Amino acid sequence: MVPLSWYMVLSMVVFAIGVFGFLSRKNVIIMFISIELMLNAVNINLISLSHYLQDMRGQILAFFVIAVAAAEAVIGLAIIIALFRNKATVHVDEVKEMQG
Amino acid sequence: MKLYLLIPFLPLAAFVINILLGKEVLRDKAHWPSVLAVVGSFIVTITSVLPQAMAGKVINEDLYTWMLSGTFNVTVGFLIDPLTAVMLVVVTTCASLIHIYSVGYMHGDKGYYRFFAYLSLFTFFMLMLVMGNNFMQLYFGWEGVGLCSYFLIGYYLNKKSAADAGKKAFIVNRFGDFGFGIGVFMIFLTFGTLHYVPVFANAAGIAGQTVNFLGWNVDLPTLIALLLFCGAIGKSAQIPLHVWLPDAMEGPTPVSALIHAATMVTAGIFMVARCNPIFNLSEVAMNTVAIVGAATSLFAATIAITQNDIKRIIAYSTCSHLGLMFLACGVGAYAAGIFHLYTHAFFKALLFLAAGSVIHAVHTNDIQEMGGLKKYMPITYAVFVIAALSAAGIPGFSGFFSKDEIIWSAYASHSSVGKLVWLMATAVAFLTPFYTFRLIFLTFHGKYRGGHHEESHGHGAHHKEHHFHESPKIMTIPLILLAVGAVAAGWVGIPPILGGGAHFAKFLEPVLGHPEFHGTHAEEFGVMGLSTTIALIGIALAAFFYLKRTDLPKKLAEKFIGIYKISYNKYYIDELYDFTIVKPTMWIADKVLVAITDAKIIEGVVNGVPGAIGKFSEKLRKIQTGLAQHYGIFMAAGAFFTIALVLLLQ
Numbered sequence: 001m002v003p004l005s006w007y008m009v010l011s012m013v014v015f016a017i018g019v020f021g022f023l024s025r026k027n028v029i030i031m032f033i034s035i036e037l038m039l040n041a042v043n044i045n046l047i048s049l050s051h052y053l054q055d056m057r058g059q060i061l062a063f064f065v066i067a068v069a070a071a072e073a074v075i076g077l078a079i080i081i082a083l084f085r086n087k088a089t090v091h092v093d094e095v096k097e098m099q100g
Numbered sequence: 101m102k103l104y105l106l107i108p109f110l111p112l113a114a115f116v117i118n119i120l121l122g123k124e125v126l127r128d129k130a131h132w133p134s135v136l137a138v139v140g141s142f143i144v145t146i147t148s149v150l151p152q153a154m155a156g157k158v159i160n161e162d163l164y165t166w167m168l169s170g171t172f173n174v175t176v177g178f179l180i181d182p183l184t185a186v187m188l189v190v191v192t193t194c195a196s197l198i199h200i201y202s203v204g205y206m207h208g209d210k211g212y213y214r215f216f217a218y219l220s221l222f223t224f225f226m227l228m229l230v231m232g233n234n235f236m237q238l239y240f241g242w243e244g245v246g247l248c249s250y251f252l253i254g255y256y257l258n259k260k261s262a263a264d265a266g267k268k269a270f271i272v273n274r275f276g277d278f279g280f281g282i283g284v285f286m287i288f289l290t291f292g293t294l295h296y297v298p299v300f301a302n303a304a305g306i307a308g309q310t311v312n313f314l315g316w317n318v319d320l321p322t323l324i325a326l327l328l329f330c331g332a333i334g335k336s337a338q339i340p341l342h343v344w345l346p347d348a349m350e351g352p353t354p355v356s357a358l359i360h361a362a363t364m365v366t367a368g369i370f371m372v373a374r375c376n377p378i379f380n381l382s383e384v385a386m387n388t389v390a391i392v393g394a395a396t397s398l399f400a401a402t403i404a405i406t407q408n409d410i411k412r413i414i415a416y417s418t419c420s421h422l423g424l425m426f427l428a429c430g431v432g433a434y435a436a437g438i439f440h441l442y443t444h445a446f447f448k449a450l451l452f453l454a455a456g457s458v459i460h461a462v463h464t465n466d467i468q469e470m471g472g473l474k475k476y477m478p479i480t481y482a483v484f485v486i487a488a489l490s491a492a493g494i495p496g497f498s499g500f501f502s503k504d505e506i507i508w509s510a511y512a513s514h515s516s517v518g519k520l521v522w523l524m525a526t527a528v529a530f531l532t533p534f535y536t537f538r539l540i541f542l543t544f545h546g547k548y549r550g551g552h553h554e555e556s557h558g559h560g561a562h563h564k565e566h567h568f569h570e571s572p573k574i575m576t577i578p579l580i581l582l583a584v585g586a587v588a589a590g591w592v593g594i595p596p597i598l599g600g601g602a603h604f605a606k607f608l609e610p611v612l613g614h615p616e617f618h619g620t621h622a623e624e625f626g627v628m629g630l631s632t633t634i635a636l637i638g639i640a641l642a643a644f645f646y647l648k649r650t651d652l653p654k655k656l657a658e659k660f661i662g663i664y665k666i667s668y669n670k671y672y673i674d675e676l677y678d679f680t681i682v683k684p685t686m687w688i689a690d691k692v693l694v695a696i697t698d699a700k701i702i703e704g705v706v707n708g709v710p711g712a713i714g715k716f717s718e719k720l721r722k723i724q725t726g727l728a729q730h731y732g733i734f735m736a737a738g739a740f741f742t743i744a745l746v747l748l749l750q
Contacts, residue, residue: 023732031728092728099726 007048015041122213130213153185179233222248276334283327325385336368353456390430397423401531433509440502446585469550492533498590512617533638541646
């Protein structure tokens, strides 16, 4: 039996990788994948705790997260394509018209 | 409906009509509302108010509560007693004739409606001033006439000297009115009311009381009287605030006649006479009034003898006569002062209007450029001489009776101050005829001396001279009517010693009281004879200098150049004020208020606050880099610290 803490550590490691990837990479697709990693780290957390607590609500919430992530991926990729068509780049440091 | 209300409110209605409709609708008919209104006031005065006052009926009514705050209760109310009746007669008579004269004098002027509108407004304020039954209404009229005086002095508003003169009159009057205002406050603090009747009824109760004023213990009646007198000094152009009156001659001549000779400038004498129960309590204040009046009278007369501007000479003469009136009030002969006010209004308004008639013809104010006008303007000449004889105090003319009354009162008061001012008044009695007849001889006699400028342009002096003509009837008829007044107005106050009944003084006795004079008939004849003799000498001397030996004045001026210069330059009072008050004020305004207060403090705050905000936000906006990752770092850091904080606090 794998103890709960292992799942928690895995979740934390995946989330940290996601945060690091989001903050360190300029490529918007990599950043997008990093966001997916963070979301899935949360999912691991939810499901492991759901099992541990014998409560189905955690798993239901995980399904919601997956559904939202799918929708978010669709919109996010559409934005990335639109960005690429206009700027011929997918690097966020080249898109900073909003600076003060 | 109270009939007497028509007296002030008809001119007010004329003002409203003229100011609303004058420019577009009435235009060159703008005189109609004003003239009809003031003549209406005159008729009401003569037919209704004067007979009632003669019958001994005093009206004292509050019609409207103006201000009510705790015990401070000010009403709009009217007091019509003999003193008010006399003032109403003076104001409405002079105002009516001067309004009519103005129709001719101002004919064709661009601001015709404006002139009549302000003249009506002035008449309204003047009538409110004399008819009020409380000090607040007196103050209201007082400031109102000052305002209209400012409007009308600066009537030729494109002329800088006229605009400056208007400002000068207004600002100089501020000094006096400041004291007057405090005087009114003191009256309220002392008596708890501003109504004349209770104030004067209780006046005797404050005799001998002292009050702490700016750290000094001063006699209460003296303080109140002197503060009130401050206002009179400003309004009636006495030393040291006389400087505005000669400059006020920049206004149109009818204005000089109405405001700066017959009515407004006499408001100070009216006020002092009205407040006689307060003044009587203080010997110091009375002596101040007498000495200031006598000093101004002598001082202005010595200036008048060397001036060359026809209107300024008459203005100094006005100063001088106003001084005589104060002198009379100062020795307790209020009735004599008011009597002189009444006769002076006629002969001085006449002098001004006749001078206006001359100016209308020759288009200059400089008497050195005139001369020989007698044959072209016979009516003007005749009325001018009548007015001058009256001003000079020649027996038979109205000025004689009032002036003699004043000089006799000064002599008969038997105090050292009375004797001093009597000497000064006698000197004035010599100077007045001298400068008045100097003016006449230079203007109307001899040869025409103007036209030098025309000659150089190819027109002979003779050519121009033939164009002089008498003024139109609308101007000469008021002159003739005023001349009748200048001769006969004084006959109501012929002293008993000359077989008269002194009706004027008796009429005013309920208000002004009767001074205690001691003197024998012989003394009275002596004083009268002396002043008459020296008046005649004055005329003779003027005739000798300016008709026979016309070279003498110039030689004398050269010989006594120092004295001549002092008189010609009006004792350098204007220069003195310029140096001690105007220049330092301008310096403070320029170097302190503009350079420091305005530029540094006010602009510093006004520009500094937005500047500082701008600089701060310039730094702050750098946070917005536009890079998604920076926002991500902030978010992550924010989340981390928030969670850390929550965990640590548990």
